[in-house]
Amino acid sequence: MRLLNLFKIAFKAIILNKTRTLLTMLGIIIGVASVIAMLAIGEGSKESIRSTISAMGSNMITVRPGTDDRGPARGSGGNVQTLTLKDYEAIKEKATLLSYITPVVNGGGQVINGSNNWPSSIYGVNSDYLKIKAVDLQSGSMFTNAEVKTASKVVLIGQTVVDNVFPDGQNPVGQMIRFNNIPFKVIGVLEEKGENTFGQDQDDIVIAPYTTVQKRILAIDHLNDIMASAISEDDAPEAVEQVTEILRSQHKLMDNEENDFTVRSMEELISTFSSTSEMLTILLVAVAGISLLIGGIGIMNIMYVSVKERTKEIGLRMAVGGKGFDILMQFLIESILISITGGVLGVILGLGSTVFIEKFLNWPTSIALYSIIISFAVCAITGIFFGWYPAKKAAALDPITALRYE
Numbered sequence: 001m002r003l004l005n006l007f008k009i010a011f012k013a014i015i016l017n018k019t020r021t022l023l024t025m026l027g028i029i030i031g032v033a034s035v036i037a038m039l040a041i042g043e044g045s046k047e048s049i050r051s052t053i054s055a056m057g058s059n060m061i062t063v064r065p066g067t068d069d070r071g072p073a074r075g076s077g078g079n080v081q082t083l084t085l086k087d088y089e090a091i092k093e094k095a096t097l098l099s100y101i102t103p104v105v106n107g108g109g110q111v112i113n114g115s116n117n118w119p120s121s122i123y124g125v126n127s128d129y130l131k132i133k134a135v136d137l138q139s140g141s142m143f144t145n146a147e148v149k150t151a152s153k154v155v156l157i158g159q160t161v162v163d164n165v166f167p168d169g170q171n172p173v174g175q176m177i178r179f180n181n182i183p184f185k186v187i188g189v190l191e192e193k194g195e196n197t198f199g200q201d202q203d204d205i206v207i208a209p210y211t212t213v214q215k216r217i218l219a220i221d222h223l224n225d226i227m228a229s230a231i232s233e234d235d236a237p238e239a240v241e242q243v244t245e246i247l248r249s250q251h252k253l254m255d256n257e258e259n260d261f262t263v264r265s266m267e268e269l270i271s272t273f274s275s276t277s278e279m280l281t282i283l284l285v286a287v288a289g290i291s292l293l294i295g296g297i298g299i300m301n302i303m304y305v306s307v308k309e310r311t312k313e314i315g316l317r318m319a320v321g322g323k324g325f326d327i328l329m330q331f332l333i334e335s336i337l338i339s340i341t342g343g344v345l346g347v348i349l350g351l352g353s354t355v356f357i358e359k360f361l362n363w364p365t366s367i368a369l370y371s372i373i374i375s376f377a378v379c380a381i382t383g384i385f386f387g388w389y390p391a392k393k394a395a396a397l398d399p400i401t402a403l404r405y406e
Contacts, residue, residue, distance in 0.1 A: 006326065010333040013306070024302045025342035027295025028382065032346025032375045033353055034288030039371040040354040042281025044364035049273045059233050060132055061098070061240060063091075063226040063247070064262045081222040082251070082260045088226050090250045097231055097239035100128035104225035105213050109180040111157070111165050111206060118164035122155075122179055122206040124213025125227075132229040140173040140188025143209055151211040155179070156188040158203035179206060182216055236265040295342065296382040303335050303390035311397065318399035328395035335387020336380060343379030347372055 014021050065082040088103045095101070105124040110117050123129075126148050130137070143154050157165075157172060166172045172186045193202040214220055230239040240263050247261050307314070314327055351367065358365045 028342030031292030033350035036350030038284035048364035124210035300386035331391035336383035339383030
């Protein structure tokens with residue numbers, strides 16, 4: 001009953017100073033809303049990165065020339081050319097944990113159809129490529145191993161290329177196009193995938209047999225990449241080790257020599273990007289947390305002013321039998337009410353901001369329940385921590401001195 005009365009007194013005191021209380025709450029409201037919005041952006045970006053990379057093929061393993069420190073490989077002089085067809089054949093023959101594997105060569109150029117042309121990238125691969133990348137065909141068919149062996153001039157194209165070189169809406173399958181003035185027959189159109197998280201258009205692509213791209217377009221005998229797919233996601237780490245051992249043996253590297261290639265699985269890429277995103281989220285939350293701290297200092301300031309203003313009232317209550325503990329609890333309850341109310345309004349604003357960010361700015365967001373719980377907990381702690389000193393100050397007042405205060 002006594003506690004209920006203290007709540008009533010605290011609530012009346014807050015209502016009497018509505019404007020001042022609202023301005024005090026602003027710091028808490030902005031701080032809580034910022035924390036929720038920043039965490040939602042951070043979680044959303046992590047989920048978006050994970051889904052984008054997984055969509056490329058969750059079991060996918062990529063072998064690139066050059067060392068893992070992003071520097072040039074030994075003796076490469078910056079132009080890294082350490083992967084060859086023999087490496088691809090050795091991995092294909094010896095690796096037991098891979099289901100599909102393809103060499104990759106790529107370059108850029110103009111796709112031309114009559115008077116229409118479009119700058120795009122061409123990827124030279126084999127018939128396993130679509131299975132590794134988990135991509136389907138919209139129409140047509142994939143080229144065969146026989147067409148790879150004979151370096152046939154056949155291509156598959158993405159929807160962006162279709163839209164730009166076949167603007168009249170005609171079916172591109174069976175039509176002839178030119179890439180860097182070399183004629184190719186379109187035998188298939190890739191399923192539309194849109195942009196990925198990094199803003200890259202996944203439909204702006206031309207796919208041809210790697211032998212054709214090597215001989216007729218790039219005139220090279222090395223590979224840009226080797227792509228493979230592990231039997232399962234669980235086998236991916238072991239498959240990476242297996243491929244690394246095969247390539248070290250193939251390149252005749254000594255035990256004390258570094259790899260002149262890099263083998264990475266999708267899981268590694270996900271963890272790399274996620275850790276970067278996590279660091280940015282922590283930084284943003286730390287900045288948002290400063291608003292909460294400022295809000296807490298605002299509460300302490302306003303409660304201290306309130307104690308000064310109500311010194312006579314405190315003295316009167318003590319003179320008629322009010323205990324120091326009751327005075328302490330009254331001011332502490334006021335402080336907690338201000339911070340919790342600010343927290344509730346902050347959560348509403350934070351959720352609203354998250355919806356706005358997702359709908360109008362098209363940023364990926366994901367509201368985490370723990371961010372709301374943490375915000376509430378911080379609000380309560382802020383109210384107690386910053387309200388304690390003014391409340392203690394009020395409880396410690398001498399009744400006679402307080403009654404004489406002008």
